[in-house]
Amino acid sequence: MINSLMISKTGMQAQQTQLDVISNNLANVATTGFKRASAVFEDLMYQNLRQVGANSAEQAELPTGLQVGLGVRTVATSRNFSQGSMQQSDNPLDLAINGNGFFQVEMPDGSTAYTRDGSFKPDAQGRIVTSSGFPLTAGITVPPNAQSLTISSDGVVTVKLPGATAPQQIGVIELASFINPAGLEPMGQNLYAESVASGNPVNAAPGAAGMGTLMQGFVETSNVNVVQELVSMIQTQRAYEMNSKAIQTSDQMLQRLSQL
DSSP: OHHHHHHHHHHHHHHHHHHHHHHHHHHTTTSTTOOOEEEEEEEOOEEEEEOTTOEEETTEEOSSOEEEEOOEEEEEEEEOOOOOOEEEOSOTTBEEEESSOEEEEEOTTSOEEEESOOBOEEOTTSBEEOTTSOBBTTOOBOOTTOSEEEEOTTOEEEEEOTTOSSOEEEEEOOEEEOSOGGGSEEEETTEEEOOTTTOOOEEEOTTSTTOOEEEETEEEOOOOOHHHHHHHHHHHHHHHHHHHHHHHHHHHHHHHHHTO
16 A cells, blocks of 8 residues: 555656646747757556466466556656747848758857757857857858848858948858757757767758758747647646545555554
8 A cells, every 4th residue: 555655656756747847848938949848757667476477387377467566757858859930030140940950059168059049149249149149160250341141041151241242251151960869968048068869960061961951031939839738738737636646545545444
């Protein structure tokens, strides 16, 4: 009977974690480039009270055994990197990746972070930076006298300068891809870090080597489906209630046993 209390406890903890993940998804429903996550569970070890296949007689074997499970635990949060919707904007530095790939961002310590958030801005030096001020690793600087800026679908950045008849190329934006993007480590600020599980990044121009293409004047919205998250929230709530009910029932049965 005590086992049922502990088993239900693990179930309530698992559903609480699930609710935490769902809440984070809903909180980031308007976050540019956000990718929804889901909790992954596994059952715990079993008490083997009767071994399957053991001899029940000299010429007879048990067709089934007797195993009692000990509950559940959360083992991972799996991130879904499916494409979000494209939303048009008035900023010429807003970029969306239509397909596979990540923008590469240089961090203050010199390391490289990766993001799907393409809402870029120019800083005081004219560098193209994220909303948090981190520049692209391509090191592209927009001249202060640039009259217009164009970013092609394959990442070529050109500007129109006063007195010039032809646009001038100032850099090329490369994308990075991973064999296991779900293995990237989230850092916050819409950034991800390379990990052993993600594998090494493969760099290529947009539209080449399986990379997506760039769309200037667009941003990729979150891929969170509000209806799906609300349905998952209801399911999580019901599962939590059932585990709570199992604890109440076990407690009532123990009370009855103590009255005998």
